[in-house]
Amino acid sequence: MRSNYWSCSRFADWLRGTPKLSAGTSEQWRDWRRTAKTTHSFRYWLAEQGLDHLQNIVMYIPDKIYAVKYYVNNRWVTGTHKLTAHPKDIRPGTWCDVGNRFLPCLFNELVDFVEVEQAWWNIAWDPEAREKYHAPFYARGWLRWRTWRSREAGLDALRWAAGLVYDEDSGVNPSHPDYGQPTPQAKNAVECINLYLWWTQMRPNRLDPHDVSGWSDYINSRLNDNKNDDSVFGIWESNDAVDRRRRTDMIDQVQELEQRYEQEDEDMMIRLIKLRQFLWT
Numbered sequence: 001m002r003s004n005y006w007s008c009s010r011f012a013d014w015l016r017g018t019p020k021l022s023a024g025t026s027e028q029w030r031d032w033r034r035t036a037k038t039t040h041s042f043r044y045w046l047a048e049q050g051l052d053h054l055q056n057i058v059m060y061i062p063d064k065i066y067a068v069k070y071y072v073n074n075r076w077v078t079g080t081h082k083l084t085a086h087p088k089d090i091r092p093g094t095w096c097d098v099g100n101r102f103l104p105c106l107f108n109e110l111v112d113f114v115e116v117e118q119a120w121w122n123i124a125w126d127p128e129a130r131e132k133y134h135a136p137f138y139a140r141g142w143l144r145w146r147t148w149r150s151r152e153a154g155l156d157a158l159r160w161a162a163g164l165v166y167d168e169d170s171g172v173n174p175s176h177p178d179y180g181q182p183t184p185q186a187k188n189a190v191e192c193i194n195l196y197l198w199w200t201q202m203r204p205n206r207l208d209p210h211d212v213s214g215w216s217d218y219i220n221s222r223l224n225d226n227k228n229d230d231s232v233f234g235i236w237e238s239n240d241a242v243d244r245r246r247r248t249d250m251i252d253q254v255q256e257l258e259q260r261y262e263q264e265d266e267d268m269m270i271r272l273i274k275l276r277q278f279l280w281t
Helices: 010-016 026-039 041-058 060-077 098-123 127-132 151-162 184-205 209-213 215-225 232-236 241-274
Strands: none
Touching (some): 098 127, 098 151, 098 241, 184 241, 209 241
């Protein structure tokens, strides 16, 4: 995919006679096209279509080479035709039921979106950012190979998007009720950050239900009390009513917390599915 188009260059602005907008609403683009065509109709055609045709001819071979490069990249390097799980979530060679693959596969793709795709977007057109995040040569320009990963660069890109508001640059006047309010892109960026941090920081640090309930300590103490027993079933041989009640309470706590974790996983997965239309660069 091309990183620049001749019809968007300064030469095109000179040839057209009317500089192209850098950004604008659909109404502003409509008005610009109408003005540009009316002012210099033939020059408008030369800049908008003639340059595109010429670029297609000149760049035919480089475009074909670029397409092959990205086919190899997409097919064998990044595997953009499939969902994948990180080895720390699903160890290669082990069995994992389909229902248990959904969560890690989806959120591992979210991690790649933040740390690879958003990180690249952050440095793509900014030489200073490339130096700031120490982007290697294979993360830059035509030679870019989608293996460079930067958590910092990706999150900074999303934090920038999270600060976008409706203002004059987006075609909204101060009198408009939405003026100064976050744009949909900003809201989606915030949600993306929250889901990413939940998966990479909060979820891995959830407390073990067996530890929280005291079940782990109880089992260890009972095993020590019955260390001379050849059978692990000795931990269940207590007939004390208080001890039986304690075991039941702890098991109930374990099940309750496990259900809460399961519900949290499901809620977060649903939120990620709802965000899917935003996950592009």
